[in-house]
Amino acid sequence: AEGIGASLLTQQHPFYIELADAMKAEAKEKNVALEVAIANQDLNKQLADVEDFIVKGVDVIVISPVDSQGVRAAIEKAEKAGIKVITVDVPANGATVTSHIGTDNFTGGVKAGELMAKVLDNKGKVAVIDYPTVQSVVNRVNGFKEAIAKHPDMEIVAIQTGITRAEALAAAQNMLQANPDITGIFGFGDDAALAAAVAVKAAGLEAQVKVIGFDGMKEARDAVDTNPVMVGVIQQFPDQMGKQAVDTAVKVAAGEQVPAEQPIVPGVYTAK
Amino acid sequence: MHGSTTDTVLKISNVTKSFGQVAALKSMRLDVRRGRVHTLLGENGAGKSTLMKILAGVHNATSGEITLDGQPYRPANPQQASALGLAIVFQELSLCNNLTVAENILATREPRSFGFINDKALVSRAKAIVADLGLPIDVTEKVGNLSIAQRQLVEIAKGLSHDAKVVILDEPTSSLSDSEAEILFDIIGRLKSRGVAVIYISHRMEEIMRLSDDITVIRDGEYVSTHDRNDVTIEALIALMVGRRMEEIYPPPSHERSTQGAPMLAVENLTRQGEFADISFAVGPGEILGFFGLVGSGRSEVMNALFGMKNADGTVRLDGKDVRFRSPAEAIARGIGFVTENRKEEGLVLGHSVEWNISMAALPDFTGPFGFTRGSAERKAAAAEVGRLAIKTHSLDTPAGALSGGNQQKIVLAKWLLTRPKVLILDEPTRGVDVGAKFEIYKIIRQLAAEGTAILLISSELPEVLGMSDRVVVMHEGVIGATLSGTDLTPETIMAHATGFQS
Amino acid sequence: MTQQTAAQAALVRAMKQYGGILLSLVMLCVIFSFLNPRFMSVVNFMNILQQVAVIAIAAFGMTWVILLGEIDLSVGSIIAVAGMVGAQCFAFGLGFGPALAVTILAGALMGMLNGVLTAKLLLPSFIVTVATMGIYRGLVSLPTNGAPAMIDNSTWTAIGTEGFLGLPIIIWVVAVLFVINQIVLSKTSFGRRAYLTGGNREAAIYSGIKVDRIKIIIFMISGVMAAISGVLLSSRLFSAQTNAGMSYELDAIAAAVLGGTSLAGGVGTMVGTLIGALIIGVMNNGMNMLSVPYFYQLIVKGLVILVAVWLDVRAKQAKR
């Protein structure tokens, strides 16, 4: 088979679904073959997926790495086989790829922190729901922490892991129970933020606590529009990312030059 | 042949049953009559239990005809069988250890009020059943906490709690001692007088002669003949059953034992809190020391302690040296063998081959360099034991579970013979074993003794203990009542000590 | 016997049966209250009960299955499917009642498949439910291609958020299901048959129990309980997540085993399972309240399970 092979981190998250959909749409538009494999957050499966792409003989491989470092093995295998690799969303460390297209997560985190400071008048105690085993989330949280650190009257009083929406809900409830003076919650993704908003409502703290999310998928943007607790969400653009990834892959296959870095700066979405 | 046909409750004709390739029953027939005890006699694996399971609705007959009260009888499941008036006490215990006696006895027939189980009524009804049968059992106790004998009584209570026309008892006394067996015989007497037909299965000839009215002999799944109790002798029955004449049941000692030298095993003041106390005895090389007691008198517990399965205080000297075993492995290494009481649970790995079962206790002897098993030596040794004990098996690779009870018991014996023990403990070695095989086992015991093995023979069958032992230790409630030899070895004295009526 | 001594006897019996695990639960509560005074509050206990509801209900079903000596690893996937079925029903225009009925029916069907494969084809339930765990997890993703589905029905979402007579509805649901399961298990002949079959399958057959039918029904109970868990979870989250309930089967099994249910079958009670589930809930909540980092939470949770089961095994041995 010729065409593009795409190995995506997961298919159980709206971000990646939108990314995959955008890639498929663009591939159709450009009339190239595209095969998508889902690593289901398992790096070993991602490597196996890439190995199978190599056997199948695709022209270009697009990877959204499960992990920046571990993806090196897959990239090296592809390059040994003479196949060019493009990464989307998460960058690769320790291996050079033809091009990387991704959100600047750290900057996104900083923006989230600044928004939080703004809505809380530069003071107050905030909590974070995180997912520490994912590098892009770590970058977001670090950016958020840096922005908050610039405000002496603001303090991060609790950080808890809440990977799924159910876990995030429990984590948010329990943090609110333990620290009733929390005025802001930052969720590492839409799921975390939406769950936090539910917890705030359940605790009857709608007047006191503001929630900010990250990703900006439709459900979260709707929530920002309708739910006063959700004051904003950092918006990624998976549609742009997917389109650009396929465009780049087509160019690479045709032998054209492409830029090594194609950053996509996240936006800030607040109520209409 | 016998009486009028109107007396016949259950009539079995030309019944066959195959399990895959195995034909367990070929052309069976049987006439069971009201108010009479009809005994089924046959070697291990002859097909007795299979026939009973067909009657109970557990198995379907492959072909043949059965009528109950003249109506065709073909129960689809045990519940139907019991609804049609059949009650059965299974050979293999079919109780749930996690439930109480009452819950077991009335399983699936719990008294209910408003659709919910009425526990009070459950207990009182079970109590009534047990009291009616005269059984000494606490119905609120968990079955798992009972001794094997008590469980057997519960099994009997469960089977007999149905109002039945025909009662089947498949080796009910195999784990009972004489006093509990007497309770059962009383019950059977009452059933008879109520006009109930009883089908009885046992390998104990004395018992059979005492209880039966009719006796049917079967061999290899085939009907041989039916007799009135008064027209036959034990010898004749055995000849019919095993296909040859047997002169006696207990082979004579092959030699006059020289007066004991140093004892091979000497036990002093062995005590374990709550189970047994102050157990002292000694056994010399070539001696058979019998252990008799009522079930629950603690004989098995003493032997388990000797074998390193349980801790106990006191001293044990083996071949003149003080020993203290912390595990069976140590006991085996020092030359002790233990044919345990329950072959299915403690003796055999039913799913594995005859060969593996025979070699399992002597595995260190078949282990070569780097821990590799010496396969050909192992196979040769296992084949030799199979030959020596005349074990009936298709091949050495047949799973032990596929053999009949008597042959399974021989495998357990073979396993311990292969370790060449100095002291061999035999805990009920002939339980559930047919007369023919029993004789074989007795011969082996004699032969071992002749070779100088010291033997501890635990048995609840008085004739067996009397017929085989040089001396007999009688236990009662965890202590030794007496150690008898010579002219003191009479049934009366032994029973007196065992029941504690004499001290 | 006077009434008082009867009550005392019952208490002694309960302490003997649940002493080990009750001790663990009380110890955990004491430790957490000591470390964070806000732990001991009515609001927080409501939180714990709501958070543990999904696990507890799945664990009721799991108790039946384990009682039979079987295991059901597909529970987590059924939880996810249930939420998605509900969401799709609403997308299809059904009302609350029909949607709930369809969802519970779906749970029963998935459980029935597990039961039939186990009972009729004689496959080990462990492997059957490992397989159906994958199958059901695959199925849940088909309608939305892996994306979560919003649930647009105010009655459904009210279950997870509203209260009734001063208590959250979720807690009522747990309580009612607990009582039903407890009564059916301990007071009906169906429950008794489950104990018999789990204790000695052979004996159960000889006693005329249709063990295949019981097995299938019990897997259906497990499926239905998981489906109800799924309803609660999706109502709490206003949405059906395709990764919902992932590995909840292990928590449900842990709850049942902590509660004294024996994996060998034949032994177990709903009371024990409820206590087991509470231990898991208290532990998760307490550690969150103390801001214990995630990885340490994993470690502590493992250790608490080990200690609690050990205490329980010890208590049972001492009793004998």
Add this chain to the structure above:
Amino acid sequence: MTQQTAAQAALVRAMKQYGGILLSLVMLCVIFSFLNPRFMSVVNFMNILQQVAVIAIAAFGMTWVILLGEIDLSVGSIIAVAGMVGAQCFAFGLGFGPALAVTILAGALMGMLNGVLTAKLLLPSFIVTVATMGIYRGLVSLPTNGAPAMIDNSTWTAIGTEGFLGLPIIIWVVAVLFVINQIVLSKTSFGRRAYLTGGNREAAIYSGIKVDRIKIIIFMISGVMAAISGVLLSSRLFSAQTNAGMSYELDAIAAAVLGGTSLAGGVGTMVGTLIGALIIGVMNNGMNMLSVPYFYQLIVKGLVILVAVWLDVRAKQAKR
């Protein structure tokens, strides 16, 4: 008997024992070759073998554990810990040899903990290893706070990437471990004792087998196999991932059970397990080659496991 008929007899025996599952494997291969001609290539078979190596080796260890009637759910976590231990050794400045030794020792220790808790405290292995699954998964995250760790040792990474005598080193490792496990299981007293203990623990004790020791050793074997799997995995990935090996224990169990190992204990072979692992590997690879969407892959995988186990159960019944 001539040599030829002996060989024929062996073949007949093998067909009887492995017929059901070999049939499944061959059928899968035929179907995939038919659907994608590139499936049947040397390169692709090398790929399959490498992809399945991690599962296969863990499954060898799992076979021992299941043979004993126990289960080890901590295998996936041990795989992750092993990689992290290796990475930390290199960060600490150790060379390849010592790092490998420490890693394998770590696997043995984790297995020993499982074994001691099961054998000495008499806790059910299911719950012990559910607990240690969490504990080990928590431990793996401590050194890096959840982040992956790079592995900076060319010998270590060469294992996963280089070849030897024309075959990838990984395949050699699998082959050698298969042969060792196979020989120890079928030709030594230790293997025999494992079969006997799994078949009837009580009878084994009475026959002088030290079942506690055997149990502990076998959990150590499982730990060591998982650690070696972890080495291979981390070498393939140039890094230690904290979520590595997640739920691989289920694949390992599936491989062993597909291969005819009975969860009740006492029955199983390494040959069967290898075939079982290959089925899983061929299935994953073949569906990737056909670009089957992920969720459908989950469903198909579950169905294939069901069908294969069913064929095997049927073949075994017919044999009797």
